[in-house]
Amino acid sequence: MVSSQFKWVVKKIFSFMLLLVSCLMIHHIVKAAGVNYLRRNPERLIESNLNQSWLDYLENMSKQGTTADNVIIQGVSDALNLTLRL
Numbered sequence: 001m002v003s004s005q006f007k008w009v010v011k012k013i014f015s016f017m018l019l020l021v022s023c024l025m026i027h028h029i030v031k032a033a034g035v036n037y038l039r040r041n042p043e044r045l046i047e048s049n050l051n052q053s054w055l056d057y058l059e060n061m062s063k064q065g066t067t068a069d070n071v072i073i074q075g076v077s078d079a080l081n082l083t084l085r086l
Contacts, residue, residue, distance in 0.1 A: 028064055034075030035062045044078060045071050 035058055038045060042054055048071045049057045061072055068076075077084045 031068045033079045034072040037079035038075040
């Protein structure tokens with residue numbers, strides 16, 4: 001017989017995993033919005049990238065698992081018409 005405490009722990013772990021997956025999906029969607037904005041508006045921040053070609057940079061940033069940098073965050077801000085205060 002499975003104890004109610006064990007069931008509670010399993011439910012909490014499952015809920016946490018579901019939340020984590022949801023956050024990762026949202027992160028990917030938000031980052032994609034920034035990348036897409038920068039593809040359509042390269043003049044906005046193209047001079048910020050000096051290490052590789054603009055298209056290579058955007059291709060790299062569009063990959064899942066690549067952490068967004070300040071250029072992508074600015075692209076998200078512009079795409080969503082937000083003002084970020086850091």
